[in-house]
Amino acid sequence: MTDEHRLNDNTLGTLPDSVARPAYDRKALATGIVHLGIGAFMRAHMAAATEAAIAAGDLRWGILGVSLRQSDTRDALAPQDGLYTLAIRDADAQGQARQRLQVIGAVRTLLVAPENPQAVLDAIAATDTRIVSLTVTEKGYCHDPATGDLRLDHPDTVHDLANPHAPRSAIGMLVYGLQRRYALGHGALTLMSLDNLPANGRVLRAAVLRFATETDPTLADRIASDCRFPCSMVDRIVPKTTDGDRAEVSQALGSADAWPVMGEPFFDWAIEDQFAADRPDWTRGGARFVKDAEPFERLKLRMVNGTHSSLAYLGAMAGWQTVDQAIGRAPLREHIEALMRDEIEPTLPALPGLDLVSYRTNLLARYANPALAHRTHQIAMDGSQKLPQRLLGTVRDRLARQLPVTRMALALAAWMHYLRGVDELGQSYRIDDPHASELTTLYQQTLALGVSPNSVQTMLGYAPVFGDLAGNAALTAALVPLLTSLQVHGVVETLEAVNRGAPLA
Numbered sequence: 001m002t003d004e005h006r007l008n009d010n011t012l013g014t015l016p017d018s019v020a021r022p023a024y025d026r027k028a029l030a031t032g033i034v035h036l037g038i039g040a041f042m043r044a045h046m047a048a049a050t051e052a053a054i055a056a057g058d059l060r061w062g063i064l065g066v067s068l069r070q071s072d073t074r075d076a077l078a079p080q081d082g083l084y085t086l087a088i089r090d091a092d093a094q095g096q097a098r099q100r101l102q103v104i105g106a107v108r109t110l111l112v113a114p115e116n117p118q119a120v121l122d123a124i125a126a127t128d129t130r131i132v133s134l135t136v137t138e139k140g141y142c143h144d145p146a147t148g149d150l151r152l153d154h155p156d157t158v159h160d161l162a163n164p165h166a167p168r169s170a171i172g173m174l175v176y177g178l179q180r181r182y183a184l185g186h187g188a189l190t191l192m193s194l195d196n197l198p199a200n201g202r203v204l205r206a207a208v209l210r211f212a213t214e215t216d217p218t219l220a221d222r223i224a225s226d227c228r229f230p231c232s233m234v235d236r237i238v239p240k241t242t243d244g245d246r247a248e249v250s251q252a253l254g255s256a257d258a259w260p261v262m263g264e265p266f267f268d269w270a271i272e273d274q275f276a277a278d279r280p281d282w283t284r285g286g287a288r289f290v291k292d293a294e295p296f297e298r299l300k301l302r303m304v305n306g307t308h309s310s311l312a313y314l315g316a317m318a319g320w321q322t323v324d325q326a327i328g329r330a331p332l333r334e335h336i337e338a339l340m341r342d343e344i345e346p347t348l349p350a351l352p353g354l355d356l357v358s359y360r361t362n363l364l365a366r367y368a369n370p371a372l373a374h375r376t377h378q379i380a381m382d383g384s385q386k387l388p389q390r391l392l393g394t395v396r397d398r399l400a401r402q403l404p405v406t407r408m409a410l411a412l413a414a415w416m417h418y419l420r421g422v423d424e425l426g427q428s429y430r431i432d433d434p435h436a437s438e439l440t441t442l443y444q445q446t447l448a449l450g451v452s453p454n455s456v457q458t459m460l461g462y463a464p465v466f467g468d469l470a471g472n473a474a475l476t477a478a479l480v481p482l483l484t485s486l487q488v489h490g491v492v493e494t495l496e497a498v499n500r501g502a503p504l505a
């Protein structure tokens with residue numbers, strides 16, 4: 001398609017009537033939010049809720065999106081005046097895939113941090129900016145996942161402490177941006193993490209203050225007293241956009257959209273109502289403001305992300321490429337349901353009004369959504385960063401109460417098994433994880449020595465992931481037969497044996 005047929009401000013009026021689009025004056029939009037890490041998730045989640053708040057008449061909340069590494073999002077969206085399509089996908093009563101399209105107008109400007117780090121600091125310092133939000137993934141906090149502390153020896157932290165004018169980590173950008181903001185006499189900010197970390201606001205606060213203390217202790221004191229770091233639970237399944245999605249959405253629009261985002265209809269966002277200045281009314285888009293996000297985060301990280309990762313490692317090893325394909329296999333479905341009901345739910349705090357049985361049923365239906373094609377390998381990435389909050393908290397709680405951990409341990413065993421880099425159909429894949437080389441070496445040693453309490457304890461001794469679980473006898477005893485069974489009999493037979501409660505050979 002030529003540029004006249006590219007989605008942008010000028011072609012908005014030519015879209016089919018069925019496509020929702022901004023009805024407000026985009027030129028009148030101020031930039032109230034700077035977002036670091038403008039990936040698909042944020043564009044299908046926070047930007048959609050912000051769009052609803054803007055559409056309700058509050059034009060203060062346009063978004064400036066920053067890519068921390070690559071220029072691809074900016075390259076796709078700048079020629080589109082920041083516009084992109086959100087395609088909400090599911091199946092109708094007959095099981096036919098369908099989608100609802102909405103063009104989102106909230107993102108006005110895009111920056112690529114490595115091209116112009118100063119522009120990012122200026123945006124954080126700008127007077128209209130009141131909120132800086134982040135989706136930088138777990139590893140973007142440069143922290144130790146087991147302890148939660150900022151790693152001063154992390155290469156990005158080391159770099160940023162030495163390069164105040166050209167930081168490359170989100171934490172460095174925030175601290176130097178705030179330094180500039182205070183120098184200009186502009187007021188405090190709300191810094192809002194939207195990543196899948198427990199107490200994400202507190203993790204962010206601790207990392208920012210640690211970094212600021214290294215830079216200038218008075219700055220750290222000022223940030224601690226002025227800025228707010230609300231915790232939040234975010235939930236929407238957003239698979240990576242494929243070329244097929246681009247073509248399909250562009251066809252439906254009659255205009256080319258170089259980077260639409262796909263999402264499920266489900267949306268949840270529980271955010272603590274603690275803001276340094278004002279904030280959009282995100283309830284217009286389905287968010288809820290809460291006093292304490294912790295019980296919501298725990299529920300979501302353990303039930304959704306914990307089972308998602310379990311399903312992803314088991315499914316990927318069995319050669320099941322997508323989540324709906326995997327959950328469609330009876331032994332896996334039975335296992336995931338029992339994992340929630342028997343091992344995860346008993347560790348959750350009570351939440352007024354929450355019906356766990358419908359939460360579980362609804363989650364299984366979300367996984368079965370045939371229109372998303374969410375890849376198991378996508379979820380499997382960055383396991384070292386994800387396991388602690390998704391699985392190990394539940395494991396710790398159960399071990400402390402001397403409860404069995406068989407189904408939880410199966411997820412850990414499947415993750416280890418995944419480190420072998422080839423699935424049961426003989427397909428090899430790349431292990432995408434910042435700790436990939438140490439972890440695959442450790443796992444190769446286990447394979448060479450044979451699975452035994454000793455070799456499993458060597459894996460559990462990997463402190464950045466397992467922390468104080470190193471040497472845990474009960475966990476080792478649960479892992480040894482599961483890992484052996486996965487290696488010898490494969491995923492399906494192991495699942496069937498666990499489901500029957502049969503001893504594993």
Ligand code: CS2
Pocket residue numbers: 196234235236237238304305308309378379380
């Ligand atoms: C997934 C999450 O990719 C992953 O690791 O588990 O992105 C998940 O889809 C979302 O957290 C759902 O809210």
